[in-house]
C-alpha cells in the first residue's frame with residue numbers, strides 16, 4: 001500500500017469547502033498536514049469558525065488551522081454569495097468550536113510547514129488565492145517544496161459564475177490568481193467545467209442526514225441546504241471534486257494549455273483566458289504559463305468516492 005499523499009488545504013469554508021474538508025479528512029489516500037483560511041465565501045473570522053466547528057463535528061484529531069488574509073491584494077472583496085447561507089456553511093446550527101486556530105499567520109504557517117516537510121507537499125487551493133500568492137511572493141524559495149498546486153478556480157469553456165466571464169475565486173482576487181497560475185510551479189486547475197458535474201441527489205442528501213457518521217450527517221445537511229436554496233433535486237459537491245481529483249486523477253480528463261488571468265478588463269476582469277490556438281508560436285506565449293486543466297471528470301466515479309469516504313455508499317441511488 002502506498003503512503004498517503006501529504007496535503008495542505010487552503011479554504012474559505014464555505015459549504016462546499018466543508019464538503020472538501022470532510023472528504024480530505026476521511027480519505028486514507030491523503031494526510032492533511034494543515035488548513036489555511038482566507039476570506040472569500042464569508043468574512044475571515046466566519047471562515048475560521050466554520051472550519052474549526054467542522055473539525056469538532058467529526059472529532060478530527062489535531063490539525064493545524066491557520067488564519068490568513070482578510071481581503072484580496074488589490075480589491076476589497078466580493079459580497080458573500082447568498083447560496084452558502086447566512087453563516088457561509090449551510091446554517092446547520094453546529095456548536096461553537098472548542099478547538100482554536102494557530103497564533104501564527106497562515107502565510108508563516110505555510111512557509112514553515114513546507115520548509116520543515118521532508119518531502120514536497122501538495123497544496124489544494126479551494127478559495128481566492130490571496131494566501132498562496134502572498135506566500136509565493138514573500139517566500140519564493142518554498143516553491144521548491146510544493147509538489148503541485150491543485151486550484152479550484154476559473155472557467156475553461158463554461159461560463160463564469162461571479163460574472164458572465166469570471167469564476168468566483170479568481171474574480172475575488174484576480175491579481176493573486178495571476179501570481180499563482182503564472183508562478184511556473186506545477187498547477188492543475190479544476191475550473192467550473194468539472195465543478196458543475198458532480199452531484200448528489202436530494203434523496204441521498206436526506207438519507208445522509210440520518211447516517212451514523214458525523215461527517216456524513218454534516219455533508220448531508222450542507223447538500224440539503226443547497227437543494228433547498230436552489231429549489232433543486234440535487235446538490236453539487238463543488239470544491240470536494242477538486243479533492244476527488246487529487247485522490248483519483250484517473251477520473252479526470254486533462255489538457256495542457258497556456259493561461260492568463262484578465263486583470264484589466266471591465267466586464268472580463270478575473271476571466272481565465274486559455275490560448276487554444278494550434279498555431280501559437282512559442283514566442284507568442286510570452287507572459288502565458290502552461291498549466292494542466294481538468295476539462296471534465298467521471299462524475300459517477302467521484303460521487304462514489306465521496307460517498308465511500310463518508311461511509312454512505314449504500315445510500316447512493318445508483
Ligand code: BDR
Nearest residue numbers: 014016126167168169239
Ligand atoms: C468557488 O467559489 C466558492 O463560492 C466555492 O466555495 C468555490 O470554491 C466556485 O466558484
Ligand code: CA
Nearest residue numbers: 014017126127
Ligand atoms: Ca471555496
